[in-house]
């Protein structure tokens with residue numbers, strides 16, 4: 285028996301995200317990823333969605349007071365090693381969460397700016413984008429937009445430069461307060477998917493991945509949660525980002541299609557033997 289029961293407690297990560305009952309994205313994706321990577325997941329639900337593997341039919345945000353209460357009781361009880369923020373549901377929720385995390389400035393914060401689903405359903409209003417920029421970017425350790433989200437967050441309507449290059453977007457997002465920005469390249473028309481990590485001094489690392497043929501639901505949630513798990517496990521930012529991409533690529537490569545819509549990543553690919561009926 286270890287003398288200290290704390291030795292048995294895995295690193296704890298608190299995720300704020302919306303429920304995706306399909307198990308593809310959202311808080312369900314976060315819990316699976318964090319668990320698969322050896323963390324204990326605390327999960328504060330910010331909104332309920334109605335969706336299947338083909339698309340989102342409805343989004344109902346939780347009351348901001350209820351979001352704040354869920355988080356406060358957990359934070360008074362347990363030491364949190366990282367925060368992960370996904371779809372937040374409303375401007376009021378963003379403000380409540382920004383206030384809570386401001387009490388924990390030393391805890392790394394991974395912000396996945398969920399603006400639309402991979403299938404194009406809008407999941408954040410312009411007001412929510414402004415609130416993310418103003419209230420959360422200054423508290424963000426690492427922001428994980430895809431290239432479309434990076435452009436929407438970095439450029440405003442008056443910007444002529446719709447096609448501003450991603451390095452310029454990253455520069456502006458770092459200027460707005462994010463310590464690091466990982467821009468994923470799935471939506472760019474490059475033969476390989478190129479993901480680039482930027483910091484204050486520009487590019488920190490660039491990783492290229494074989495482009496997989498499927499259309500996936502929940503890849504962004506998986507990547508951001510995997511980064512949070514790695515930071516909670518004590519990895520530095522460059523190693524956390526590299527290892528999380530490797531994990532996510534494998535989860536996608538082993539993805540499955542549970543219904544009539546998109547593929548979803550298998551976050552427990554490592555636990556399945558091919559002879560169990562899992563993917564090879």
Ligand code: PXL
Pocket residue numbers: 301302303304309310311333335340370371398400401402501502503504505
């Ligand atoms: O993949 C982004 C995402 C995050 N969270 C929820 C979602 C989606 C995409 O559909 O539904 C709840």
